[in-house]
Each structure stands twice: as structure tokens, then as C-alpha cells.
Amino acid sequence: VTVFSRRGACPALSAPMQTGDGLLVRLNPITQGLPPKTLIGLCKSAMRHGNGIIEVTARGSVQIRGLTETSAQLLAEGVDALGISVRTGVPVETGPLAGLDPTEIADPTPLAESIREAIATRRLSERLGPKVSVVVDGGGMFCMDSVQADIRLIADDGAWQLSIAGDAATATFLRNVSTEDATAAAISILESIAKLGREARARDSIPLTNGPSSPCRDLLPASGEKEIARDVPASSFSPFAGRRSRQGDEGQIAKLGIVDLGKAHALSIALSYGSVTAETLTTLCEAAAAHGASEIRPALQRRLIILGLSAQACAALQAESAVLGFITNASDPRRSIAACPGAPACASGQIETREIAERIAEQSGDVLDPSVTLHISGCAKGCAHPAASALTIVGGENGAGFVVCGTAKGLPASYTPRYEPANGFGRVAKLIRMQRSAGETTAATLAKIGAARLAAAFRQG
Numbered sequence: 254v255t256v257f258s259r260r261g262a263c264p265a266l267s268a269p270m271q272t273g274d275g276l277l278v279r280l281n282p283i284t285q286g287l288p289p290k291t292l293i294g295l296c297k298s299a300m301r302h303g304n305g306i307i308e309v310t311a312r313g314s315v316q317i318r319g320l321t322e323t324s325a326q327l328l329a330e331g332v333d334a335l336g337i338s339v340r341t342g343v344p345v346e347t348g349p350l351a352g353l354d355p356t357e358i359a360d361p362t363p364l365a366e367s368i369r370e371a372i373a374t375r376r377l378s379e380r381l382g383p384k385v386s387v388v389v390d391g392g393g394m395f396c397m398d399s400v401q402a403d404i405r406l407i408a409d410d411g412a413w414q415l416s417i418a419g420d421a422a423t424a425t426f427l428r429n430v431s432t433e434d435a436t437a438a439a440i441s442i443l444e445s446i447a448k449l450g451r452e453a454r455a456r457d458s459i460p461l462t463n464g465p466s467s468p469c470r471d472l473l474p475a476s477g478e479k480e481i482a483r484d485v486p487a488s489s490f491s492p493f494a495g496r497r498s499r500q501g502d503e504g505q506i507a508k509l510g511i512v513d514l515g516k517a518h519a520l521s522i523a524l525s526y527g528s529v530t531a532e533t534l535t536t537l538c539e540a541a542a543a544h545g546a547s548e549i550r551p552a553l554q555r556r557l558i559i560l561g562l563s564a565q566a567c568a569a570l571q572a573e574s575a576v577l578g579f580i581t582n583a584s585d586p587r588r589s590i591a592a593c594p595g596a597p598a599c600a601s602g603q604i605e606t607r608e609i610a611e612r613i614a615e616q617s618g619d620v621l622d623p624s625v626t627l628h629i630s631g632c633a634k635g636c637a638h639p640a641a642s643a644l645t646i647v648g649g650e651n652g653a654g655f656v657v658c659g660t661a662k663g664l665p666a667s668y669t670p671r672y673e674p675a676n677g678f679g680r681v682a683k684l685i686r687m688q689r690s691a692g693e694t695t696a697a698t699l700a701k702i703g704a705a706r707l708a709a710a711f712r713q714g
């Protein structure tokens with residue numbers, strides 16, 4: 254019996270993924286955060302067994318890179334020895350400050366726990382594919398609008414808005430359910446997905462929702478019942494903005510810095526492009542411990558939230574984090590860039606994504622505001638940002654492609670040689686500066702310029 258099979262179901266820890274720099278494992282600790290000392294232990298394990306690169310994903314999972322078959326097993330033993338229990342089965346996710354955020358509409362943790370228990374009782378994880386997930390969002394400062402899920406329950410004034418397949422902007426709304434009925438409703442949909450096979454996702458069950466035999470039929474709005482209006486009207490959605498959100502892109506991104514939790518404070522910081530060396534993370538953990546931190550939570554959008562601090566300690570640690578290279582304020586242009594490890598870290602990488610990202614942040618960062626995302630992808634797989642972005646630079650056989658308002662899989666509108674995408678973006682930035690009116694967001698300026706002129710600017714040289 255291997256360490257992995259003994260540990261059971263965690264698909265990532267039991268089945269590390271092959272990447273360009275070796276095997277990668279993903280772990281989601283059962284407790285939302287880890288004490289600084291435990292995280293230091295994990296960093297040591299990552300240095301000892303992997304290549305010392307640690308990532309926090311857009312969904313808030315921790316990833317450790319550069320492992321071999323043997324060292325991945327040793328890492329799993331290390332995780333066990335540190336007392337880190339890893340969540341297994343269908344992910345049922347809540348926000349990073351669930352139950353602590355005083356602005357939350359409802360605490361989502363009891364409902365999430367009830368759904369987890371029902372999934373376990375019915376052994377649904379064995380019948381569902383590994384990507385099927387549930388989001389239970391209590392609202393508040395760290396809402397989960399950007400997270401894709403098969404089932405989404407959003408707190409709504411004494412009830413839960415139930416929707417399927419997508420993020421908050423794209424999911425199909427079914428109906429409001431009471432807290433008492435929410436677990437049964439979620440389980441009924443998961444059962445309907447399971448009936449379609451291990452490859453099925455909630456989106457596959459959408460056509461069934463209209464059929465007389467659909468398990469979801471009863472959950473649809475009754476005839477004449479008005480579907481809940483989205484909080485953000487469609488007219489405010491810019492195709493360049495990437496997504497709509499209850500808080501807006503700006504709201505999502507702005508949650509960096511000191512967070513007032515009422516009786517306590519927390520510090521929210523982000524990893525640039527989602528990765529950090531284990532040495533740097535160790536230094537951060539030591540500083541956090543010295544300031545009295547009790548817990549560090551990996552969080553949505555490649556963030557870390559440090560709990561147990563006074564407001565004064567938050568301010569001091571914020572300054573120390575900035576020196577260590579963490580992103581500590583919302584206006585940092587690196588927040589608007591998503592970049593995968595790319596070449597040379599990933600064998601599929603055709604361009605040096607991180608180096609390009611650094612140059613763009615340095616030279617053209619002034620045109621990147623929270624209204625847009627620039628995605629820099631080593632290849633068409635688009636690991637760092639599967640959803641559409643305002644602008645995408647993607648490595649391919651023809652050089653560095655430039656996709657306007659699409660994904661890394663989209664057909665590039667123009668190309669530059671692989672060595673010069675940062676210069677190509679520099680020309681795009683120059684055009685944006687020339688066309689931008691006072692007070693205008695970058696999304697609005699891009700819409701004004703249009704895809705053809707943007708593509709032409711990227712291509713010139």
C-alpha cells in the first residue's frame with residue numbers, strides 16, 4: 254500500500270500531475286488555514302522534496318512543484334507528519350473568511366458541512382468526476398463570484414440562490430432554496446450529474462432541466478416566477494472586463510491590505526503570478542509568527558490571509574511583505590496579470606511568461622488597471638486563466654500570439670516573434686495612453702480602440 258493510496262481520495266496528492274518541471278501536487282487542507290509553524294514545515298518539505306516553488310492557485314489551493322515519483326511520496330509523508338489533513342472528495346468550497354467576516358450575509362460553513370456529509374454518506378465522490386465542485390458563498394468581503402462551480406449557493410436574505418454551471422455571472426439560476434432544503438437540492442443535482450457518468454458536469458444536465466424526466470426540473474423557476482435579477486446589469490458588462498461580479502473586478506481585486514474583522518484584524522496579500530519560493534514564504538511565516546499571527550490561509554485569487562494580528566501588526570507585516578515581493582496593494586499592476594510558469598519551468602511553454610510579465614509590469618504597468626486582465630500563457634492550454642481575458646499573449650508555433658477578448662485557446666489576431674512580446678505589448682500600451690480620456694478605465698479605452706487596431710499595434714515592429 255503506497256502512502257498515496259493509504260491517504261485515500263485526495264486526487265492531487267494521490268495522483269501528482271506531470272508538468273514541465275516535474276510532478277506537481279495540489280493540497281487543500283481541511284482547516285482553512287495553517288499555523289505559521291506548520292506552513293514553515295511545509296516549505297521545508299517543498300525545498301527538500303520539490304524544487305522549492307510553492308503556488309497558490311486562483312481557487313486558493315496550495316501547489317508544490319518539481320517533484321519526482323519518489324519525492325512526491327516523501328512529501329505526502331511529510332504532510333502527514335505535520336498533521337495536515339487534506340480534504341478529499343467533491344470540493345465544497347466556502348470563502349476564505351467564512352464565518353469570520355462581519356459583512357457576510359450568512360455563515361456558509363454549516364451548510365457546506367452538511368453538503369459534505371451528505372456527499373460522503375451517498376458516496377457521491379466515487380461516482381462523480383474529479384472536477385465537479387460546489388460553492389457555498391455567504392457573501393461579504395471575499396465573495397466567490399469568480400470561482401467556477403457545478404453548483405452554486407449564494408446567501409440571499411434568509412435563503413440561498415441556487416444555480417448551476419459557471420461562475421456567478423455565467424451560471425444558470427434555478428431558484429431560491431431555504432437553508433433546510435439547500436442540502437437536498439444540491440445533492441439532487443449531484444445525483445443527476447452522477448447518472449450521466451464520471452465525465453459529466455452540471456452543464457451537461459442543463460438541457461435536462463427542461464425535460465419532463467429531469468431531476469432538476471422541480472428546481473427551475475415555476476412558470477411566471479420571476480428570475481432573480483443579477484445585481485450588476487448586463488449593460489455594465491464590458492466585453493473587455495472579463496466578468497461581472499457583485500463587487501466588480503475592482504471589488505475583488507481591492508481586497509488586499511488590512512481587513513477589519515470587527516474584533517480582530519487580518520492582512521490580505523497576494524503572490525505575484527501565484528508563486529513564491531519556499532525560502533521567501535518561510536521568511537514571511539517567521540515574520541507573521543513574530544507579529545503574533547495564529548493562522549495563514551491560502552485564499553482565492555492567489556492570496557494569503559494572515560489572521561490573529563492587531564491593526565498595528567498588520568501594518569508592520571504589510572510593509573515587510575512588500576519588501577519580500579508580495580503584492581500588498583490593489584493598484585499593483587501585477588494584480589492585473591495572470592501568467593503561468595511557462596518556459597523554461599513547464600515543458601509545454603513556448604515563451605518565458607514570468608519574465609515577459611515582469612517587463613510588462615515594469616514598463617507598461619500604468620495601463621493595467623483592475624478593469625482588465627492580461628493573460629500571458631506559455632501555450633494554448635491557458636492554465637493560469639482558463640476564462641476569457643481582455644488581452645492574452647500566448648506562446649505557439651508561430652511565435653507569441655495576441656488574442657483580444659478571448660482565451661489562450663482563441664485564434665490570435667496577430668503575432669510577434671517569441672523574443673519580443675513585451676515590446677509588442679509596449680506598443681499596445683502606447684496606443685492605450687494616446688487614446689485614454691481622463692478618468693476612463695482601461696476596459697473602456699480598449700473597447701474604444703477596437704480589436705483590429707490593438708492587434709496591429711502588437712504586430713508592428
Ligand code: SF4
Nearest residue numbers: 593599602631632636
Ligand atoms: S499554459 Fe502551457 S506552458 Fe503554461 S503551465 Fe500550462 S501547459 Fe505549461
